[in-house]
Amino acid sequence: xxxxxAAFLEALIHRSPPHVLEHLLxxxxxxxxxxxxxxxxGILLTRPRYRPFAGQVLALLNAGQTIPPLAVICIFLPVxxxxxxxxxxxxTIYALLPIARNxxxxxxxxxxxxxxAARGMGMTAREVLLQVxxxxxxxxxxxxIKTSAVxxxxxxxxxxxxxxxxMGAVIFAGxxxxxxxxxxxxxxxxxxxxLLLDRILxxxxxxxxxxxxx
Amino acid sequence: MIELEGLTKHYPNSKKPAVDDFSLKMAxxxxxxxxxxxxxxxxxxxxxINRLVEPTSGSIRIDGKDVLSADQDQLRRNMGYVIQQxxxxxxxxxxxxxxxxxxxxxxxxxxxxxxxQELLGLVGLDPxxxxxxxxxxxxxxxxxxxxxxxxxxxxxxxxxxDEPFGAVDPIVRSRLQDExxxxxxxxxxxxxxxxxxxxxxxxxxxxxxxxxxxxLVQHGTPMExxxxxxxxxxxxxxxxxxxxxxxxLTKCQDLMRRDEGLLQKLQGxxxxxxxxxxxxxxxxxxxxxxxxxxxxxxxxRAVGALTWQEIKGHIHGLSGEDHEL
Ligand SMILES: Nc1ncnc2c1ncn2[C@@H]1O[C@H](COP(=O)(O)OP(=O)(O)OP(=O)(O)O)[C@@H](O)[C@H]1O
Ligand SMILES: [Mg+2]
Numbered sequence: 001x002x003x004x005x006a007a008f009l010e011a012l013i014h015r016s017p018p019h020v021l022e023h024l025l026x027x028x029x030x031x032x033x034x035x036x037x038x039x040x041x042g043i044l045l046t047r048p049r050y051r052p053f054a055g056q057v058l059a060l061l062n063a064g065q066t067i068p069p070l071a072v073i074c075i076f077l078p079v080x081x082x083x084x085x086x087x088x089x090x091x092t093i094y095a096l097l098p099i100a101r102n103x104x105x106x107x108x109x110x111x112x113x114x115x116x117a118a119r120g121m122g123m124t125a126r127e128v129l130l131q132v133x134x135x136x137x138x139x140x141x142x143x144x145i146k147t148s149a150v151x152x153x154x155x156x157x158x159x160x161x162x163x164x165x166x167m168g169a170v171i172f173a174g175x176x177x178x179x180x181x182x183x184x185x186x187x188x189x190x191x192x193x194x195l196l197l198d199r200i201l202x203x204x205x206x207x208x209x210x211x212x213x214x
Numbered sequence: 215m216i217e218l219e220g221l222t223k224h225y226p227n228s229k230k231p232a233v234d235d236f237s238l239k240m241a242x243x244x245x246x247x248x249x250x251x252x253x254x255x256x257x258x259x260x261x262x263i264n265r266l267v268e269p270t271s272g273s274i275r276i277d278g279k280d281v282l283s284a285d286q287d288q289l290r291r292n293m294g295y296v297i298q299q300x301x302x303x304x305x306x307x308x309x310x311x312x313x314x315x316x317x318x319x320x321x322x323x324x325x326x327x328x329x330x331q332e333l334l335g336l337v338g339l340d341p342x343x344x345x346x347x348x349x350x351x352x353x354x355x356x357x358x359x360x361x362x363x364x365x366x367x368x369x370x371x372x373x374x375x376d377e378p379f380g381a382v383d384p385i386v387r388s389r390l391q392d393e394x395x396x397x398x399x400x401x402x403x404x405x406x407x408x409x410x411x412x413x414x415x416x417x418x419x420x421x422x423x424x425x426x427x428x429x430l431v432q433h434g435t436p437m438e439x440x441x442x443x444x445x446x447x448x449x450x451x452x453x454x455x456x457x458x459x460x461x462x463l464t465k466c467q468d469l470m471r472r473d474e475g476l477l478q479k480l481q482g483x484x485x486x487x488x489x490x491x492x493x494x495x496x497x498x499x500x501x502x503x504x505x506x507x508x509x510x511x512x513x514x515r516a517v518g519a520l521t522w523q524e525i526k527g528h529i530h531g532l533s534g535e536d537h538e539l
Contacts, residue, residue, distance in 0.1 A: 111301075111304075113297060113298075113299035113300070113301035114301050114302075114303060114304065116266065116297055116299075116301055117295075117297050117300075117301025117302070117303070118301075118303065119266060119290070120264060120266055120290060120295040120297055120301075121290060121291070121295065121314050121315050121318065121364070122287045122288070122289075122290035122291030122292075122315060122318055123287070123314075123318060124287050127318070132303060132305075135305050136304065136305055
């Protein structure tokens with residue numbers, strides 16, 4: 001395999017862009033779904049009534065995380081078939097753990113005496129959650145979301161194997177046709193996407209973080 | 215009036231109850247100090263009064279109304295609480311921390327801010343300078359002041375104060391105590407004050423409740439406790455210098471002799487003391503200036519005299535048969 005710089009540029013400028021949007025959708029949709037599932041679940045698992053189950057749920061999610069993403073997709077192949085939808089479902093499952101774990105860790109990390117004081121002043125459990133626990137755990141929760149985001153940018157590459165396309169289409173074409181330029185171009189684009197997504201989320205986090213925590 | 219009756223708390227997985235059949239009445243406007251060694255159950259009692267801890271058995275009534283069937287959040291909003299670990303909200307400014315309860319109660323913002331301003335001044339913090347700071351930018355003593363201001367914000371008739379001056383050095387503590395006594399005199403709140411410092415208890419309390427292993431050992435005025443300690447535990451807690459502590463509680467004007475003849479003789483006596491000073495201070499003057507008689511002054515005028523004999527007699531009289539002094 002020889003490296004052909006012109007071909008590399010061609011792959012970067014002409015082949016990749018059409019797949020960037022596909023890839024972005026394969027990242028953002030599962031990410032939003034994962035936040036929608038994991039964030040409320042994480043909160044619920046820190047409420048006194050459900051706290052005893054937090055450990056078990058995390059263990060389950062942890063186990064899920066150890067299954068290779070390709071295997072997750074394959075396991076559900078008979079159920080969901082090929083295409084965009086099963087890819088999104090698999091990627092969502094994959095993105096759940098970091099968000100749930102950090103939501104639980106963040107809220108549990110709020111100092112006991114702060115919670116006690118808030119309760120002691122007469123805040124309702126709801127007010128304590130919204131005005132104390134969530135603002136204080138926000139940076140930790142955002143870290144979980146960023147971890148999931150970066151993770152999903154990478155694993156979404158595999159979605160092309162079940163026909164969902166994305167940047168994986170470029171990389172796997174490179175593998176199949178032994179064109180190292182394609183592999184490199186695809187990898188570079190994915191890397192930049194991961195970095196940009198992380199930056200953007202960091203900016204959002206900064207804008208929303210209570211002033212003292214910055 | 216707060217009435218605790220047969221209050222007992224048995225935490226799960228512990229052998230002995232943390233609070234054991236505890237009964238006590240606190241009159242309106244009275245400061246009652248709970249004092250006892252670490253782990254004797256002081257915090258648990260306070261937290262049962264505002265229902266952060268549910269009693270295993272017993273009852274709590276405030277002005278005759280059963281606390282245990284009241285709405286928790288409403289109850290707490292009407293009860294100032296200074297927690298032992300201070301517990302300021304780290305993501306809120308000092309101003310917003312103090313404004314917490316007024317806002318929960320739905321006060322108009324203007325009234326809230328005015329009140330915050332007033333309270334910060336009251337606890338000796340500059341509202342302009344400190345109001346916008348975050349808790350982590352404050353010293354320990356400043357944080358405690360904010361904690362006290364926060365508890366007082368909505369002007370609750372009852373205050374629960376758990377070692378409110380615990381995190382500061384003795385000098386600052388003594389100043390905070392004095393300032394708080396000043397505040398208390400002008401507001402007439404019912405205060406449950408927790409400390410493990412017996413001197414603080416004697417200084418701050420109208421009444422003192424001495425607690426050991428969850429049980430009430432003695433309840434009375436500081437004078438009663440010092441002069442008639444109920445048993446060896448209390449005597450031990452009071453320390454070897456019980457007599458001196460007694461002299462600290464007695465004002466010179468209460469013990470002095472108003473004897474015109476004696477005053478005549480004492481003209482020009484270099485040993486003098488203010489009438490409102492504790493007798494302990496008069497004793498200090500005697501020792502320092504090596505004299506047996508101190509002239510008691512109100513302003514510039516001599517109003518009485520204190521002799522060494524009288525001070526000795528006072529200690530012996532109050533402590534009665536107790537020869538351990
Ligand atoms: N939440 C809890 N669960 C179990 N045991 C507890 C709990 N809180 C307190 N205890 C136990 O109850 C006893 C009384 O504790 P408490 O905090 O009331 O003591 P305290 O008098 O306030 O002590 P200190 O002066 O150290 O603050 C202690 O033995 C403590 O270990
Ligand atoms: Mg305590």
